[in-house]
Amino acid sequence: MVPIDNENDYLKVSAAPLLDKDKLLKSIFRISTFLTAPSNVDELMAKILDEVVDTMGFDMGIIRLVDETKQYLETKVVKNYNPEETKTAFSVALNIKEHDCLSTKVAKSGLPIAVENMNTDPRITETDRMLTKVYTRGSIMCAPLKIGDEVIGTIAAWCKEEIKYFTEEINLFLTFASQMSIVIHNTRLFETNAEKIRQLMILQEAVSEINISRVLDNHILYVLSNSALRIADADKVLVYFLDIEKDRCLVTDGGKVFIEDRKAYDKKIGQSIIKRTMDTGSIVVCRNSDDSSAIYPIYEGCSSEIAFPLHIKNKFKGALYLAKISDGYSQDQINILDILVKNAVTSYDNAIMHSMLSLEAESLKTEVEKLKEREDILLGFHNIIGKSKKMIGIFHVVEEVASHNTNILIQGESGTGKELIARAIHRQSNRHSKPFVDVNCAAIPGTLLESELFGYEAGAFTDARKRKIGLLEYANGGTLLLDEVGDMSIQLQVKFLRMLENGYVRRLGGTENIPIDVRFVFSTNMDLAKMVSEGSFREDLFYRIRVVPIVIPPLRDRSDDILLLSRHYIEEFNKKFGKKVRGFSKEAENILKNYSWPGNVRELKNIIERVMILQRIGTTITPDDLPAEIKVIPTQKYLNVEIEKFLPPLFSGEINFTSVTEKIMNDIKEKILENALEMSGGNKTVAAKQLSISRYKFIREQKKISKHIN
Ligand SMILES: Nc1ncnc2c1ncn2[C@@H]1O[C@H](COP(=O)(O)OP(=O)(O)OP(=O)(O)O)[C@@H](O)[C@H]1O
Numbered sequence: 058m059v060p061i062d063n064e065n066d067y068l069k070v071s072a073a074p075l076l077d078k079d080k081l082l083k084s085i086f087r088i089s090t091f092l093t094a095p096s097n098v099d100e101l102m103a104k105i106l107d108e109v110v111d112t113m114g115f116d117m118g119i120i121r122l123v124d125e126t127k128q129y130l131e132t133k134v135v136k137n138y139n140p141e142e143t144k145t146a147f148s149v150a151l152n153i154k155e156h157d158c159l160s161t162k163v164a165k166s167g168l169p170i171a172v173e174n175m176n177t178d179p180r181i182t183e184t185d186r187m188l189t190k191v192y193t194r195g196s197i198m199c200a201p202l203k204i205g206d207e208v209i210g211t212i213a214a215w216c217k218e219e220i221k222y223f224t225e226e227i228n229l230f231l232t233f234a235s236q237m238s239i240v241i242h243n244t245r246l247f248e249t250n251a252e253k254i255r256q257l258m259i260l261q262e263a264v265s266e267i268n269i270s271r272v273l274d275n276h277i278l279y280v281l282s283n284s285a286l287r288i289a290d291a292d293k294v295l296v297y298f299l300d301i302e303k304d305r306c307l308v309t310d311g312g313k314v315f316i317e318d319r320k321a322y323d324k325k326i327g328q329s330i331i332k333r334t335m336d337t338g339s340i341v342v343c344r345n346s347d348d349s350s351a352i353y354p355i356y357e358g359c360s361s362e363i364a365f366p367l368h369i370k371n372k373f374k375g376a377l378y379l380a381k382i383s384d385g386y387s388q389d390q391i392n393i394l395d396i397l398v399k400n401a402v403t404s405y406d407n408a409i410m411h412s413m414l415s416l417e418a419e420s421l422k423t424e425v426e427k428l429k430e431r432e433d434i435l436l437g438f439h440n441i442i443g444k445s446k447k448m449i450g451i452f453h454v455v456e457e458v459a460s461h462n463t464n465i466l467i468q469g470e471s472g473t474g475k476e477l478i479a480r481a482i483h484r485q486s487n488r489h490s491k492p493f494v495d496v497n498c499a500a501i502p503g504t505l506l507e508s509e510l511f512g513y514e515a516g517a518f519t520d521a522r523k524r525k526i527g528l529l530e531y532a533n534g535g536t537l538l539l540d541e542v543g544d545m546s547i548q549l550q551v552k553f554l555r556m557l558e559n560g561y562v563r564r565l566g567g568t569e570n571i572p573i574d575v576r577f578v579f580s581t582n583m584d585l586a587k588m589v590s591e592g593s594f595r596e597d598l599f600y601r602i603r604v605v606p607i608v609i610p611p612l613r614d615r616s617d618d619i620l621l622l623s624r625h626y627i628e629e630f631n632k633k634f635g636k637k638v639r640g641f642s643k644e645a646e647n648i649l650k651n652y653s654w655p656g657n658v659r660e661l662k663n664i665i666e667r668v669m670i671l672q673r674i675g676t677t678i679t680p681d682d683l684p685a686e687i688k689v690i691p692t693q694k695y696l697n698v699e700i701e702k703f704l705p706p707l708f709s710g711e712i713n714f715t716s717v718t719e720k721i722m723n724d725i726k727e728k729i730l731e732n733a734l735e736m737s738g739g740n741k742t743v744a745a746k747q748l749s750i751s752r753y754k755f756i757r758e759q760k761k762i763s764k765h766i767n
């Protein structure tokens with residue numbers, strides 16, 4: 058064998074070329090079009106080989122490419138090979154280092170070889186002759202396919218005749234070879250990029266689908282397994298999950314998810330790549346055909362296996378497994394699968410967290426709801442305790458009217474909670490951040506009340522040294538409660554009404570009209586309607602202030618609330634006095650319920666406070682502990698009708714039975730109507746409703762009675 062020294066040893070060059078230049082140019086042009094229209098590499102190589110063989114007048118041709126391991130030359134296309142030679146060419150991979158033949162020489166050196174007489178040329182070896190019969194005669198040209206300095210393959214073309222190759226022909230052959238190299242390289246780049254793009258698109262689609270999975274169902278596993286299968290172009294997939302807490306395993310092959318007995322499945326995967334990846338926590342790739350590592354393939358015939366670890370906190374441990382019949386996995390595929398797996402694991406973890414949190418949130422919610430319910434019962438509405446129908450109705454009215462600026466009149470006996478309701482209205486309204494001013498008309502003497510309300514200018518009267526802002530001005534933007542409004546003098550009522558109508562105040566001694574924006578709440582325990590009829594309260598003012606009347610019923614009329622309030626006060630005073638009193642006995646509760654509570658809630662609160670001061674720690678309140686004044690036998694409230702007054706004197710002889718009984722009946726009816734009207738704060742509709750009659754009937758009855766009296 059001739060040593061490979063320099064290029065000239067390989068190229069025995071003649072002087073005069075014999076080429077058809079026109080044909081050649083056309084061929085080069087055709088090849089150049091392949092560069093811009095990339096298609097499948099194998100197809101391209103076949104086309105170029107056709108051009109080379111046909112244009113240059115060769116009889117046969119072969120292209121071999123270096124394989125992925127860079128150790129072998131593999132046949133890619135042949136031209137004009139007979140079937141037997143084709144079979145040999147494709148079945149033998151030439152080991153570049155070990156085999157000595159023309160192609161390996163070219164691949165090793167990166168230099169072309171031209172052989173004029175294969176029969177006698179010493180560079181033709183036994184290997185060459187074994188590969189194809191063609192090497193026994195004729196001439197051959199073999200050139201490397203190179204990208205930069207890297208040899209990616211060889212092209213060889215053979216001619217039956219012995220030919221002296223001209224420099225021009227050799228150069229042309231090399232031009233074809235380099236063009237082919239570029240085309241192969243570009244197409245390969247395009248193919249890898251296109252493949253990478255395909256994989257990335259599957260990844261993107263999978264990741265976005267995985268990320269929206271909030272619930273812990275099998276969707277993540279389904280997307281993971283099916284996307285991995287497509288990215289890897291694999292034939293089999295398995296996702297194996299060991300549910301550590303429940304000691305079972307979840308397995309899917311891309312379809313349904315199966316729950317398997319852990320022990321039975323552990324046996325199945327005992328010597329598999331799945332076990333290996335779970336143990337090592339790293340990606341394991343395995344080609345079972347050349348692996349002696351005692352890993353047994355899960356699927357018969359699928360020799361290329363890969364497994365990725367899936368570890369989720371200390372709940373799940375598992376693997377994504379893929380297997381292929383054909384060759385392995387590119388680094389790109391492994392990288393992309395790794396990203397997919399990491400996303401799936403994170404999402405699965407999130408879904409676990411999410412489901413745990415929603416379970417927790419659910420139980421917290423019920424807990425909060427329970428607490429809130431308890432608080433609602435205890436504290437009711439704005440700390441106003443009450444669950445009686447009447448009180449709930451009042452809370453609704455407050456809620457509804459709070460945001461409007463309407464005047465509100467709260468009526469009710471002393472201690473029923475009028476001030477509490479007034480404050481609740483203020484707090485519930487959008488004025489809550491502005492002042493709430495409470496003026497008790499009964500507590501301030503007439504003229505003083507006027508200057509308190511309206512303010513005065515300096516020198517307005519003897520004592521007025523400095524200017525004083527009135528409470529009406531002070532309450533600007535907020536709410537003013539006029540408590541015990543029934544105690545306002547008639548003169549002040551006139552002035553107050555004017556202020557209400559005009560919407561401004563004028564300080565005493567002043568001339569300036571100061572606009573005010575105040576929401577008024579009035580309260581009284583007097584019967585204003587009656588006062589109007591008696592002339593002690595101005596009718597016009599009465600109608601002006603009672604736009605929304607709220608009547609708080611006395612405590613005795615809402616027995617449901619008596620015990621609720623009593624228990625609330627026990628808790629309050631337990632805290633205050635540290636008594637740990639347990640509550641009331643049944644008998645004590647009955648006494649509380651039956652007492653008429655003329656002082657209403659205030660009285661109840663005071664009595665419980667007194668009882669609690671004396672009560673021993675940790676005991677239950679019994680009737681003995683309650684004050685004597687509330688232990689009265691309940692008496693029915695009777696209508697106080699003086700029948701005697703209607704009875705004619707006994708000595709008068711005749712008694713007109715019809716008119717006497719009619720009179721008595723009328724008096725009773727009048728009382729009932731009066732009571733109802735009193736309860737409704739003068740509202741006939743409400744009063745009529747309370748008596749289960751129509752408003753029309755109510756008025757008719759009133760008229761009938763007055764006619765009778767007259
Ligand atoms: N429903 C209720 N829930 C809790 N506490 C209440 C309730 N009603 C009244 N009270 C308490 O009873 C006491 C008297 O309430 P408030 O001063 O509001 O009554 P009032 O109707 O304005 O009385 P008065 O007519 O004497 O001015 C206060 O201590 C108040 O906290």
Ligand SMILES: [Mg+2]
Pocket residue numbers: 475476540
């Ligand atoms: Mg009050």
